[in-house]
Amino acid sequence: MQTCIDAFKNLNISTQRNALQISPCCLVPTRRTDTIDFVNNAHLNRTRQFWKGGEFAPGCSACKQVEENVGRSRRQDSNAWYQEHGYNDTTVELIRIDYWTGDTCNLRCAICTPENSSSWKDELKYTTYPITKEAAVNRIWQTVDLSKLQFIHFNGGEPLLNKEHVNFLKEIPEKKKVVINYNTNATIRPSHDLLDLWAEFKTVRIDFSIDDVEERFEYQRYPAKWNQVTENLQWFVDMCPTNCMFAVNTSVGVLNHSNLDNLSLWLNKNFNKNRVSDPIEHRQQPVNGLFALDNYAANSGDVIKFLDDCDARRGTHWRFTFPELASTV
Numbered sequence: 470m471q472t473c474i475d476a477f478k479n480l481n482i483s484t485q486r487n488a489l490q491i492s493p494c495c496l497v498p499t500r501r502t503d504t505i506d507f508v509n510n511a512h513l514n515r516t517r518q519f520w521k522g523g524e525f526a527p528g529c530s531a532c533k534q535v536e537e538n539v540g541r542s543r544r545q546d547s548n549a550w551y552q553e554h555g556y557n558d559t560t561v562e563l564i565r566i567d568y569w570t571g572d573t574c575n576l577r578c579a580i581c582t583p584e585n586s587s588s589w590k591d592e593l594k595y596t597t598y599p600i601t602k603e604a605a606v607n608r609i610w611q612t613v614d615l616s617k618l619q620f621i622h623f624n625g626g627e628p629l630l631n632k633e634h635v636n637f638l639k640e641i642p643e644k645k646k647v648v649i650n651y652n653t654n655a656t657i658r659p660s661h662d663l664l665d666l667w668a669e670f671k672t673v674r675i676d677f678s679i680d681d682v683e684e685r686f687e688y689q690r691y692p693a694k695w696n697q698v699t700e701n702l703q704w705f706v707d708m709c710p711t712n713c714m715f716a717v718n719t720s721v722g723v724l725n726h727s728n729l730d731n732l733s734l735w736l737n738k739n740f741n742k743n744r745v746s747d748p749i750e751h752r753q754q755p756v757n758g759l760f761a762l763d764n765y766a767a768n769s770g771d772v773i774k775f776l777d778d779c780d781a782r783r784g785t786h787w788r789f790t791f792p793e794l795a796s797t798v
Contacts, residue, residue: 472520473529473544474551477559480507482609483569493517495567495624496543497528505612507563521559554619563613565620570631576654579689579779580680580720580756585626592782610640618643622650629657638666650674652718654690655698658705668710675705676716676752681725682735688790689724691783702740715740715749722756723765723772727793729753773798 476493483490483499490499493516500512507513519526525533532542547565551557556564574586583589618641623634628651641647648671655677659667667673679698680686686695705715717736721729736751743749755761759772776787788795 471544471548472523472559473526473532473548474556474559475544475547475565476513476517476520476526477561478551478556478564479547479567480505480513480563480565480613481567481569484571492528493526494543494547495569496531497526505609507613508561517559517561550620562617563615564617565622566618567622567624568634568637569624570626570628570634572626573630574626574654575630575656576627576690576693578654578678578691579724579775580722580758580760582758587626610637615641616643618647620648620650622652624652627654627657629653629659635663635666638670644669645671648672648674650676652676652678654678654693655701655705656693658701658708664708664710668712670712673709673713674716675709675713676718677702678720679717679732679736680719680721681728682732684790685725685728688785688787691779691785699739706740706742706744709744711743711745713743714747715743717749717751719751719753720756721753722760722762723794724760724791726762769797 473493479494481492481495481497481499482505483492483495488501489503489505491502491505491510491512492499493513497516502510502512516526516528519529529544532544535542536545551564554564572585572587572590574581574588577586577589577592581589583593583595625631628634638644638649649667651674653675678690680689683695686698687693690698705713717740719725719729719732725732733751736749741749755763758764759768759775765772779785780787788798
């Protein structure tokens, strides 16, 4: 068994209840920390020791289970990336960052949860969790050596609503060596200052979360508006610097699996190339949790209750929006 190079060269930064949390990657449970010491942090080093001994660390069960079922794990994908970029050793040096910008989000998507969306917290009137997490991830560049950094993946919430990550990008010393990647819901346009900053980096990869079209999209990504999102997609093509590459991520689940052909037709016609004719990749991955296709037979009652509750709060009508699903009830 190979080691996991992520344990030695990747940092996952997130927050919970306004506390800074870190781990070796986004699949490993995080531990609270007041400051980030990538080289000496006890949680990171404990994971590294297991891998040096040829064992999966206790927090690495997700990859272990995938590999035991002959799937392709995060560990294997990450190791391939490091090998492609010339990193085959276990020297502790920060090469990649998974940066979770906080729970600030303007949408309450059906497949999301209050854990990752301040808007969901507002709708459900949560009072035990803070609405924003941005303050807990401020100024990480003050304690972390960024000189060898090559890749950053921004997740949210909605990362383009986060202002602090812009200050972080400004502090990266070797921008032309760094690829940055965003997962965004396509409702927020970056400022012109951020566009200018993106132009300084090697590549900017922007992955848009688009699961369906028209009113079906609006229900699943509530309260986003389809016309606004389609205008924004064209705005990104027209306005982003030429080092920006685009992709669409589609989460396939109970609500949209029967309409994927219509989504593909729309994307192939309307969103297939960037400004310099680089192709826009269209990807799909399965939904986990309540709306997972594999679980619907066992969880259909919970799905229906969730949708009925949303309709009662929002004045929406899922039975009209998804008639093929309503016909199975």
